[in-house]
Amino acid sequence: MKRADVVIIGGSAAGLQAAIVASRHYMIDSIIVIRREEKVLVPCGIPYIFGTLGSADKNLMPDSLLGNAELIVDEATAIDRSLQTVSTAGGETIGYKKLMLATGSRPVVPPIPGAELENVFTAKKDVDYLTELQRTLQEAQDLIVIGGGFIGVEFADECRKSGLNVTIVELLPHCLQLVCTEDLCVRAEEKLREAGIRVITANAVKSILGDGKVESVELSDGERLKADVVIIGIGVTPNTELAREAGLEIGEQRGIKVDEYMRTADPDIFAIGDCAEKFSFFTSKPVGLRLASIATAEARIAATNLFEPRRKNRGAMGVFSTKIGDLAMAVAGLHERAAAEAGFDIITGESAAVDKHPGSMPGAAQLSVRLVFERQSGRLLGGETCGGSTAGEMVNILAALISQGVTAEDVVFLQVGTHPALTASPLAYQLVTAAEQALARVA
Amino acid sequence: MKRADVVIIGGSAAGLQAAIVASRHYMIDSIIVIRREEKVLVPCGIPYIFGTLGSADKNLMPDSLLGNAELIVDEATAIDRSLQTVSTAGGETIGYKKLMLATGSRPVVPPIPGAELENVFTAKKDVDYLTELQRTLQEAQDLIVIGGGFIGVEFADECRKSGLNVTIVELLPHCLQLVCTEDLCVRAEEKLREAGIRVITANAVKSILGDGKVESVELSDGERLKADVVIIGIGVTPNTELAREAGLEIGEQRGIKVDEYMRTADPDIFAIGDCAEKFSFFTSKPVGLRLASIATAEARIAATNLFEPRRKNRGAMGVFSTKIGDLAMAVAGLHERAAAEAGFDIITGESAAVDKHPGSMPGAAQLSVRLVFERQSGRLLGGETCGGSTAGEMVNILAALISQGVTAEDVVFLQVGTHPALTASPLAYQLVTAAEQALARVA
Numbered sequence: 001m002k003r004a005d006v007v008i009i010g011g012s013a014a015g016l017q018a019a020i021v022a023s024r025h026y027m028i029d030s031i032i033v034i035r036r037e038e039k040v041l042v043p044c045g046i047p048y049i050f051g052t053l054g055s056a057d058k059n060l061m062p063d064s065l066l067g068n069a070e071l072i073v074d075e076a077t078a079i080d081r082s083l084q085t086v087s088t089a090g091g092e093t094i095g096y097k098k099l100m101l102a103t104g105s106r107p108v109v110p111p112i113p114g115a116e117l118e119n120v121f122t123a124k125k126d127v128d129y130l131t132e133l134q135r136t137l138q139e140a141q142d143l144i145v146i147g148g149g150f151i152g153v154e155f156a157d158e159c160r161k162s163g164l165n166v167t168i169v170e171l172l173p174h175c176l177q178l179v180c181t182e183d184l185c186v187r188a189e190e191k192l193r194e195a196g197i198r199v200i201t202a203n204a205v206k207s208i209l210g211d212g213k214v215e216s217v218e219l220s221d222g223e224r225l226k227a228d229v230v231i232i233g234i235g236v237t238p239n240t241e242l243a244r245e246a247g248l249e250i251g252e253q254r255g256i257k258v259d260e261y262m263r264t265a266d267p268d269i270f271a272i273g274d275c276a277e278k279f280s281f282f283t284s285k286p287v288g289l290r291l292a293s294i295a296t297a298e299a300r301i302a303a304t305n306l307f308e309p310r311r312k313n314r315g316a317m318g319v320f321s322t323k324i325g326d327l328a329m330a331v332a333g334l335h336e337r338a339a340a341e342a343g344f345d346i347i348t349g350e351s352a353a354v355d356k357h358p359g360s361m362p363g364a365a366q367l368s369v370r371l372v373f374e375r376q377s378g379r380l381l382g383g384e385t386c387g388g389s390t391a392g393e394m395v396n397i398l399a400a401l402i403s404q405g406v407t408a409e410d411v412v413f414l415q416v417g418t419h420p421a422l423t424a425s426p427l428a429y430q431l432v433t434a435a436e437q438a439l440a441r442v443a
Numbered sequence: 444m445k446r447a448d449v450v451i452i453g454g455s456a457a458g459l460q461a462a463i464v465a466s467r468h469y470m471i472d473s474i475i476v477i478r479r480e481e482k483v484l485v486p487c488g489i490p491y492i493f494g495t496l497g498s499a500d501k502n503l504m505p506d507s508l509l510g511n512a513e514l515i516v517d518e519a520t521a522i523d524r525s526l527q528t529v530s531t532a533g534g535e536t537i538g539y540k541k542l543m544l545a546t547g548s549r550p551v552v553p554p555i556p557g558a559e560l561e562n563v564f565t566a567k568k569d570v571d572y573l574t575e576l577q578r579t580l581q582e583a584q585d586l587i588v589i590g591g592g593f594i595g596v597e598f599a600d601e602c603r604k605s606g607l608n609v610t611i612v613e614l615l616p617h618c619l620q621l622v623c624t625e626d627l628c629v630r631a632e633e634k635l636r637e638a639g640i641r642v643i644t645a646n647a648v649k650s651i652l653g654d655g656k657v658e659s660v661e662l663s664d665g666e667r668l669k670a671d672v673v674i675i676g677i678g679v680t681p682n683t684e685l686a687r688e689a690g691l692e693i694g695e696q697r698g699i700k701v702d703e704y705m706r707t708a709d710p711d712i713f714a715i716g717d718c719a720e721k722f723s724f725f726t727s728k729p730v731g732l733r734l735a736s737i738a739t740a741e742a743r744i745a746a747t748n749l750f751e752p753r754r755k756n757r758g759a760m761g762v763f764s765t766k767i768g769d770l771a772m773a774v775a776g777l778h779e780r781a782a783a784e785a786g787f788d789i790i791t792g793e794s795a796a797v798d799k800h801p802g803s804m805p806g807a808a809q810l811s812v813r814l815v816f817e818r819q820s821g822r823l824l825g826g827e828t829c830g831g832s833t834a835g836e837m838v839n840i841l842a843a844l845i846s847q848g849v850t851a852e853d854v855v856f857l858q859v860g861t862h863p864a865l866t867a868s869p870l871a872y873q874l875v876t877a878a879e880q881a882l883a884r885v886a
Contacts, residue, residue, distance in 0.1 A: 017870050025883040042801050045863045052864075058803040065870065281858075293869040297858050300879065311852070319860035330860050358485050360501040392865025393836035399859055400840050404847040409754070415724075415740050416842055417762035417773050420488045421495075422835025426736040427460050427508065436743065440468040 003095035004032040006306060007086055008069075009076045009242065010102030011035030012125065013043060013292040014273025016061060017299035018100050019069040026304060031069035032094060034076050034086065039127050043292050046123050047151065049130060050137060051158030056127045076103075079246040081266055098268050098306045101243055101256060102299070105236035105274035105290055110146075114208030114217075120230045123151050133231075140228035141165060144217050146205050148175030150322050152233035153188060156197050157324050159231075167198040167225055169205050169217070179320050181335050181370065184386055191324040205230075236290055238275045251277030253286045260312045262302035270305070272298040281315035281403075282334055282381065283342050289318045319399045321392045326365075330395030333382030333402045336372055345375045349408070349438030355388040357418070357425035367391055369430035371398075371411075373438050378407035385430075390423070397431060408442075411435035446538035447475040449749060450529055451512075452519045452685065453545030454478030455568065456486060456735040457716025459504060460742035461543050462512040469747060474512035475537060477519050477529065482570050486735050489566050490594065492573055493580060494601030499570045519546075522689040524709055541711050541749045544686055544699060545742070548679035548717035548733055553589075557651030557660075563673045566594050576674075583671035584608055587660050589648050591618030593765050595676035596631060599640050600767050602674075610641040610668055612648050612660070622763050624778050624813065627829055634767040648673075679733055681718045694720030696729045703755045705745035713748070715741040724758035724846075725777055725824065726785050732759045762842045764835045769808075773838030776825030776845045779815055788818045792851070792881030798831040800861070800868035810834055812873035814841075814854075816881050821850035828873075833866070840874060851885075854878035 006022055008015045011033050022028040045059040053059050063071060075089040079099065086094045107122035109115050119140075121133045137143065137159060145156045148170030160166045168175065174185035175192070189199050204220045208230055218224050238255045248264045248271075249257040255277030262270045271277075273295030280287040294316045301311045321330035339346045352368035354361075367387030373380055383398045385391040401411065412435050418426040449465055451458045454476050465471040488502040496502050506514060518532040522542065529537045550565035552558050562583075564576045580586065580602060588599045591613030603609045611618065617628035618635070632642050647663045651673055661667050681698045691707045691714075692700040698720030705713045714720075716738030723730040737759045744754040764773035782789045795811035797804075810830030816823055826841045828834040844854065855878050861869040 013870060020870070021879060025879050026886070042863070042868065044861065045801055045804075048804070048863050052805065053801070053803055059801050061801075061868075061870070291858075293858050293861050293872075296869040296872075296875075297856060300855050300875070311855070314856055317858045319858050321860035321862040321865050323862065323864040328865055330862075330865075332860060358488055358496070358502050358504075360496055361488075361491070362495065389865055390833055390836045392860065392862055393833045393840065396857075396859045396866070397836065397840045397843050400843050400857060401847070403857060404844070404849060404853070406847060410847070412743050412754070413740060413757055414839075414843060414846060415734075415736050415760045415762050416839045417764035417775060417835065418487065418736050419764040419766065419773075419835055420485070420491050421766040422764050422771055422773075422832055423839070425485065425504075426487075426739040427456060427463070427504070429736075429739075432739075432743070436464060436468050 001093050001095055005030040005097045007094055007096035008033045008100040008102055010104055011040050012104050014295035014299045015102035016065055017296040018102060018272060018303045019066055021300050021303035023067050023069055029068055032072060033066060033069050034072045034074055036075045038073055041125050043125060047154035047158045050134060051161035056130045076242060079242060081246055100302060101271040101275055102273045103239040103242060103275040105238045108235045108237050109232060110234060112205055112208055117208055117210050118213040120208060120214055122232045136229055142226045142228050144169060144225060144227040144230045146230060146232045147234035149233060150320060153324060154322060155231050155233055156192060157195060160195050160197050167200060169203055170201045171204050173202045179331055181384060184329050184384055187386060188324050191327050195325055240275055251286055253277055253288045261305040261309045262298055262313060270302045272302045278316040281317040284315060287316055289316045293319060319395060321395055328389050328391040329386040330391050331384045332395050332398040334372060335382050335384060339372050339381045344381060347373050347375045347438050347441050349434035351430045351433035353424040353428035353430055355390050355424055357420055361420050367430060369434045371434045371438060373408050378409060380406050408435045408439050444536050444538055448473040448540045450537055450539035451476045451543040451545055453547055454483050455547050457738035457742045458545035459508055460739040461545060461715060461746045462509055464743050464746035466510050466512055472511055475515060476509060476512050477515045477517055479518045481516055484568050486568060490597035490601045493577060494604035499573045519685060522685060524689055543745060544714040544718055545716045546682040546685060546718040548681045551678045551680050552675060553677060555648055555651055560651055560653050561656040563651060563657055565675045579672055585669045585671050587612060587668060587670040587673045589673060589675045590677035592676060593763060596767060597765060598674050598676055600638060603638050603640050610643060612646055613644045614647050616645045622774055624827060627772050627827055630829060631767050634770045638768055683718055694729055696720055696731045704748040704752045705741055705756060713745045715745045721759040724760040727758060730759055732761045736762055762838060764838055771832050771834040772829040773834050774827045775838050775841040777815060778825050778827060782815050782824050787824060790816050790818045790881050790884055792877035794873045794876035796867040796871035796873055798833050798867055800863055804863050810873060812877045814877045814881060816851050821852060823849050851878045851882050
């Protein structure tokens with residue numbers, strides 16, 4: 001029987017990060033990673049296989065990241081908590097001192113009639129499956145994307161690049177509505193339409209029709225759309241079967257219950273990433289955020305707590321970013337609606353300026369920022385950025401500031417590096433100006 | 444006699460920001476800005492006039508930023524503190540309740556023989572002067588840049604774009620040495636040489652030679668270099684004459700002395716920006732940093748303290764960024780040498796990864812980060828970023844974190860937004876990995 005001090009089940013973002021941190025930074029040198037997949041996909045890169053990257057093979061995480069950890073490609077089928085072993089489909093039994101569950105999540109397939117038809121796909125993290133999707137798309141003309149969240153919007157934008165007729169069908173009044181304020185949703189939809197994508201909102205796919213293969217979809221309002229391929233991107237559900245069968249508790253957001261050290265009820269078993277239950281950084285209540293950046297943060301926490309509790313989880317914040325056409329957009333923490341729903345009395349500040357200076361610098365693009373503060377305390381709760389590509393790192397300034405509990409006054413004191421080719425002018429730096437605006441509204 | 448509640452002398456970054464914040468955010472509606480220049484240049488944009496932008500007119504700050512503030516183009520020549528008036532060269536007398544000195548700085552001309560010759564220039568913030576420099580460069584073949592700091596390096600890189608033979612002469616062993624660690628200095632020099640610029644370090648211009656006009660320069664080691672134009676970029680000195688003549692005190696770093704509310708010894712007179720004395724965010728000691736981003740931060744402080752003390756200055760941090768060829772580089776806070784000189788026992792962490800992910804995304808470039816922490820407390824003291832253009836905003840994440848006094852542990856908890864087209868992978872995010880590395884070194 002194989003044995004290791006640490007056994008990690010799952011080799012995507014969370015499992016890999018845990019192996020890296022445990023081995024590289026904490027000198028734990030007996031680590032086994034059990035994963036089902038021969039090759040691991042970069043999860044956020046999946047939509048880009050179908051346009052920018054061109055193949056699933058260009059979207060892989062290199063196994064070299066595992067360092068000294070031993071990799072076993074096999075499926076874990078059962079955990080024996082009393083013997084401290086994991087059994088696999090391949091017939092192995094692997095002993096652990098500490099076990100880390102990083103079993104991830106899988107795409108949700110809604111109960112739509114016809115969802116089982118051929119050429120209906122999801123964003124399943126599987127190289128062969130996605131290669132089959134790619135082959136199918138190459139022979140297709142009409143693609144329907146069900147769901148206008150990040151994954152749906154990115155799939156649509158990328159697939160359109162190869163000339164497909166693409167239609168997004170979103171249940172809510174706007175694409176991206178769960179994550180962004182309306183202004184950003186509208187800008188995203190404009191970009192999609194500019195690219196030639198049909199965006200249908202406040203409507204649903206009632207059924208997927210076809211004889212064996214998908215041929216069309218029927219919407220709630222009765223419209224029927226021709227379809228050679230359907231991609232469903234409406235969310236994920238955590239993979240918790242293994243934990244459940246081992247008697248571990250599942251939380252109200254369907255993740256494996258963990259304490260602030262990422263330990264399950266069994267002190268020798270940790271859970272991290274999409275399969276683990278999360279609580280909000282802002283409200284401490286259970287929250288359904290599932291992002292690679294949260295998964296890796298949890299992995300860094302758990303990997304240092306393996307043999308003694310050291311790092312406490314501070315809660316999940318939610319930082320999203322994407323790029324639609326040439327428009328980058330990103331959100332950190334609570335946007336206005338989310339803050340209001342969480343019971344905060346809020347005040348906002350906005351600012352827009354070119355992302356280079358003066359505006360005559362080549363490639364200068366407008367970049368806007370919207371900040372949300374708690375009215376009474378002035379505490380920064382969230383914000384959005386939208387514009388040129390630096391929006392992707394600017395939102396991380398926001399994330400850093402939010403994580404430290406700063407106020408609008410603190411933001412005003414920021415000294416930022418500014419340069420003609422790299423940022424807005426120091427006179428117009430968006431974060432600072434937006435904070436000043438919010439303060440003026442309170443005054 | 445004209446009168447205003449607030450009179451601001453100087454209309455560059457600090458003066459303009461003070462007018463904006465006082466009027467837009469604090470409803471002070473009686474503001475006069477007195478400035479000498481008909482048109483105001485974007486200070487950090489000056490080198491870009493000579494390559495990327497193509498003319499000084501493309502590098503102006505629009506007067507529209509002044510909002511309701513009244514602009515008087517004239518030179519302030521004296522302050523009468525008892526009468527609370529400012530006299531101008533144009534014969535006006537302007538009464539103030541509160542006076543803000545934002546008189547800026549001017550380039551230092553070193554006592555080199557020949558510095559007075561025709562075709563010897565500095566980065567003087569004057570449209571006509573720089574237009575004359577541009578005209579002169581258009582007829583020149585050989586340019587010598589004295590000083591390999593940011594301004595010198597940027598001038599050299601831009602002027603080279605129009606085909607000039609450019610040589611930088613730097614006194615220290617490396618360009619940018621006062622601000623960056625050696626690694627970045629070397630990378631910058633490589634980029635300059637790749638562009639065809641000759642970089643001479645650990646050497647000085649002993650004299651500038653010519654008959655009326657500059658013809659050559661002679662170095663300390665005896666080498667003589669042909670020169671049609673010389674640009675001197677070795678630093679600036681604060682404009683404090685007006686303050687000095689009004690009896691206000693000057694500090695050891697040659698700036699006008701101010702308290703933590705940016706007030707001079709006269710409670711009705713404030714000083715901000717390059718003309719004001721600064722103290723270090725890290726050591727509270729006087730410091731010679733003069734940057735537009737510090738100037739605007741000071742303006743935001745002073746503008747809210749005009750009629751009651753509200754915002755306390757937290758000290759100057761120093762955040763620099765630049766781009767040489769396609770290489771962006773930036774520094775926030777104390778680099779290793781500066782931290783050691785300030786008496787800190789330090790530990791560093793480094794990380795490099797592509798700035799998109801997977802690395803096969805088009806346009807992906809390596810982006811490296813180096814962080815400096817105080818060993819005992821783990822407090823983040825400074826850092827550098829170098830690589831693709833997002834280094835310019837990534838250094839502002841660092842600046843934000845430093846301003847909040849975070850530790851390496853806090854950095855590890857960061858949840859950052861990551862996206863294939865916008866950032867590194869969440870598994871390899873440079874700031875976090877560098878912090879983990881520093882922690883591993885302490886452990």
